[in-house]
Amino acid sequence: MQYEVRHTCSRGVISRVEISCYSALLAVAAFWLAACPFSVWVGKWLLGKDIRRYGDGNPGAFNVFRAGGWKAGVLALVLDIGKGVPFVALAHYYFELPMVVVMVVGLCAILGHAYTPLLRFQGGKALAVIAGVLLALPQHEMVISVVVFMLLSFLFIEPDAWRVMFGVTASLIYLAITKGISLEPLFMISVIAILVVKYFDELKTTPRLGGKLGGWFRSRRTADLGRH
Known part of the structure; x- marks a missing residue:
C-alpha cells in the first residue's frame, strides 16, 4: 500500500x-x-x-x-x-x-x-512560553518585530496588559503589510486571541501614556498647560 x-x-x-x-x-x-x-x-x-x-x-x-x-x-x-x-x-x-x-x-x-x-x-x-516559541521558530523577522514593538510599548504605554497588546498587535500589522496573507500573521492572530482572553479583565482599564518616555511627554504637556 x-x-x-x-x-x-x-x-x-x-x-x-x-x-x-x-x-x-x-x-x-x-x-x-x-x-x-x-x-x-x-x-x-x-x-x-x-x-x-x-x-x-x-x-x-x-x-x-x-x-x-x-x-x-x-x-x-x-x-x-x-x-x-x-x-x-x-x-x-x-x-x-x-x-x-x-x-x-x-x-x-x-x-x-x-x-x-x-x-x-x-x-x-503565557508570555514566557510565547517568547520560547518565538525563539524556536525560524521566522526571525517575526521575532524581531515582536521584540522591537514590545520594547517601544514599555517606553510609552501603561498598564502592562496594554503594553503587551500594543506590542503584539503592532507586530501583526507589520507582518500583514510585509508578508500579506501568510502563516506569520495568522500565527500572531492566534497568539493575540489567547492573550486577549488571559488579559481580558486588565484590558478593561483605559491605556495611558506611561513608562519612561510616556511619563516625560506627560510631564512636558502638563508643564506647557501650566504656562497658559
Missing part, C-alpha cells in the same frame, strides 16, 4: 500518515510539557510559598520574583521560556515538518501553559 507523499526532508520523504503521527505526538508533548507549572513548583520547593498569593495571582515566573527570590525567579523564567522551545525545534529542525505544523505545535505549547489541567485550567498568561 502506498501513501501519498506530502513532504520531503533531508532524511527522505515523509508520507501523509507519518506527518499526521509526528504532528499529533509533538503537539500533545508540547501541550503537556508547557502544562507543567514550573513557576508554582519553584516557588513551593525553593521559597516555600504559593506564588499565586503574590502580585496579580498569576502562576507565572514574574510572581516568583515578587515572592522574594530573584534566583528562583530567574530559574522559573528560564524554565517557562524553555517550555516553548524543544518540541517546536524538533518539529522544524529534526522532523522538518511543514511550517503550519510547526506553528500549531507552538500554539499547543502556549495553550498548555495558559490552560494547564494541572492547575484546573487556571494557567499563566
Whole structure:
C-alpha cells in the first residue's frame, strides 16, 4: 500500500500518515510539557510559598520574583521560556515538518501553559512560553518585530496588559503589510486571541501614556498647560 507523499526532508520523504503521527505526538508533548507549572513548583520547593498569593495571582515566573527570590525567579523564567522551545525545534529542525505544523505545535505549547489541567485550567498568561516559541521558530523577522514593538510599548504605554497588546498587535500589522496573507500573521492572530482572553479583565482599564518616555511627554504637556 502506498501513501501519498506530502513532504520531503533531508532524511527522505515523509508520507501523509507519518506527518499526521509526528504532528499529533509533538503537539500533545508540547501541550503537556508547557502544562507543567514550573513557576508554582519553584516557588513551593525553593521559597516555600504559593506564588499565586503574590502580585496579580498569576502562576507565572514574574510572581516568583515578587515572592522574594530573584534566583528562583530567574530559574522559573528560564524554565517557562524553555517550555516553548524543544518540541517546536524538533518539529522544524529534526522532523522538518511543514511550517503550519510547526506553528500549531507552538500554539499547543502556549495553550498548555495558559490552560494547564494541572492547575484546573487556571494557567499563566503565557508570555514566557510565547517568547520560547518565538525563539524556536525560524521566522526571525517575526521575532524581531515582536521584540522591537514590545520594547517601544514599555517606553510609552501603561498598564502592562496594554503594553503587551500594543506590542503584539503592532507586530501583526507589520507582518500583514510585509508578508500579506501568510502563516506569520495568522500565527500572531492566534497568539493575540489567547492573550486577549488571559488579559481580558486588565484590558478593561483605559491605556495611558506611561513608562519612561510616556511619563516625560506627560510631564512636558502638563508643564506647557501650566504656562497658559
